[in-house]
Amino acid sequence: MVSESPVPLPEQPSLEQLRNQAKDLRRTSGIPLWEAQLGVARRYGFTSWARLKQHVELLTRYSRFxxxxxxxxxxxxxxxxxxxxxxxxxxxxxxxxxxxxxxxxxxxxxxxxxxxxxxxxxxxxxxxxxxxxxxxxxxxxxxxxxxxxxxxxxxxxxxxxxxxxxxxxxxxxxxxxxxxxxxxxxxxxxxxxxxxxxxxxxxxxxxxxxxxxxxxxxxxxxxxxxxxxxxxxxxxxxxxxxxxxxxxxxxxxxxxxxxxxxxxxxxxxLDTPAEMVRGQLAWAVTHGMTERVRLLVEHGVDVTAPLDGVTAASMAATTGHADLVDYLVAHGAPPLDLPPADAFVAAALAADRPR
The missing domain is CATH 1.25.40.20 (Ankyrin repeat-containing domain)
Incomplete structure (x- = not known):
């Protein structure tokens, strides 16, 4: 699925409604039906009508309310x-x-x-x-x-x-x-x-x-x-x-x-398996779950790449968990190198008055 700003599908999308959208687009623009279907698919963030159709059929099959x-x-x-x-x-x-x-x-x-x-x-x-x-x-x-x-x-x-x-x-x-x-x-x-x-x-x-x-x-x-x-x-x-x-x-x-x-x-x-466990690591770091962080790292969860756009050590420091910084760095996370504003936040959260 690719689209710069796709429109979300309705909670219970209907293939019939989507087909009607394509037919309306064909009538108003004069383009062939296949091109109108592609336009509808891309509007919702799908690369083809076939992929949109498959996704809607999947939602119809498995959605429960x-x-x-x-x-x-x-x-x-x-x-x-x-x-x-x-x-x-x-x-x-x-x-x-x-x-x-x-x-x-x-x-x-x-x-x-x-x-x-x-x-x-x-x-x-x-x-x-x-x-x-x-x-x-x-x-x-x-x-x-x-x-x-x-x-x-x-x-x-x-x-x-x-x-x-x-x-x-x-x-x-x-x-x-x-x-x-x-x-x-x-x-x-x-x-x-x-x-x-x-x-x-x-x-x-x-x-x-x-x-x-x-x-x-x-x-x-x-x-x-x-x-x-x-x-x-x-x-x-x-x-x-x-x-x-x-x-x-x-x-x-x-x-x-x-x-x-x-x-x-x-x-x-769905996230990949690797993304799933890295998401668990990010949550554990930001919430100071030391035992969970250690368990995830011991099982090979990657600490070298950014978590939500920042390094693991920076995430720990700026969420008030300075005790995790040395552990993460010792296990491969990039060393702490905070810009001044983030360094101030980290020092305040750690109650480090001199720093």
Whole structure:
């Protein structure tokens, strides 16, 4: 996609509307249809009509809007309340979901999505025996694959590790996709199974907690082929201290590879693996997360190139984290060489009165 100042696509772009725009342009300008289509594509920042069409089809296929979900059954209402949707999530909703289960304890019977969310391996086994393809069929209120309902369910932290892993294995053995996910409001960073397992985000760990068995479930998904370069999971977990998610993802190749199936679908709309981990480094430096900085550097994240246009050491100094400057320089970052104004800021933040 290239354009000096492209117009953003609507939240839910329509190919029919785009075709009509091209037809209108052809009528008003007298140019051939193919040229009008190219003009429309370039207006939205795409190099060809084919690429624009492919992108819109992708958005149509994967975009989800959780606030628009309507349910008319106990099963649908349970799933809507039980799972993180990253729209108005609250612990009170999980309590409501538990009450629905108490009122209708057989809800998982015959329903692959409820079976996944409740980690009811026995009920799930019966569903898959009759219909193995159900393991990868989208459905339920959010139009997710069953594995996503398992990953995003938060209604019952007492569900055992054994039940959780058995449920995941049943789905994966029936060819569920460990990289299953969706585009929240059509935004280009996918919310995957790993995203759901790791949880958190801007809502914080109370309203969007990680899965009770996050590390074990994430490991199983990664072993099954989930790509560790999960930009949304990294974003959601960068706000709070704690690096267990990064340690696990690095074990499976975070920062390397081609970005997996989602980057193959979305192309340059997604960061490369290297860009993802450098973004994590920039955040950790500016927020003084010393342990995270050390972990990222120890795993080979590049400190020699600029971060957001400045050197890593300068970023540390001008955000009040002088203790990181020597460490970053010792590990390859360019030495600190601040212009006078930035040097003053760094000295003030460090409470260095003489300097």
């Amino acid at each position: 959780p606030e628009r979900v309507a349910t008319d059954s106990d099963a649908g209402t349970f799933l809507r309340l039980a799972c993180l949707s990253y729209y108005d999530d609250e612990p009170g909703e999980w309590e409501q979901a538990r009450r629905i289960l108490e009122r209708a304890p057989g809800l998982a019977e015959g329903n692959v999505y409820v079976g996944a969310a409740t980690a009811d391996a026995d009920a799930l086994r019966r569903v898959l025996a009759a219909d193995p393809a159900a393991a990868s069929r989208e459905g339920g209120p959010f139009q997710w694959e069953p594995l996503c309902y398992l990953a995003y369910a938060r209604h019952d932290p007492a569900i055992s590790l054994a039940a959780t892993l058995e449920t995941a294995r049943l789905l994966l053995d029936a060819e569920a996709d460990p990289n299953a996910g969706y585009l929240w409001h059509g935004l280009p960073t996918p919310f995957t199974t790993l995203t759901g397992v790791f949880g958190e985000g801007e809502a914080g760990p109370v309203r969007a907690p990680r899965h009770p068995h996050s590390l074990a479930l994430a490991r199983l998904l990664l072993e099954a082929g989930a790509d560790p370069n999960d930009g949304q999971a990294l974003y959601n977990r960068m706000f709070e201290p704690g690096n267990d998610h990064l340690e696990l993802l690095f074990e499976f190749g975070l920062g390397t590879g081609d970005g997996g199936p989602w980057r193959r679908r979305l192309g340059d709309a």
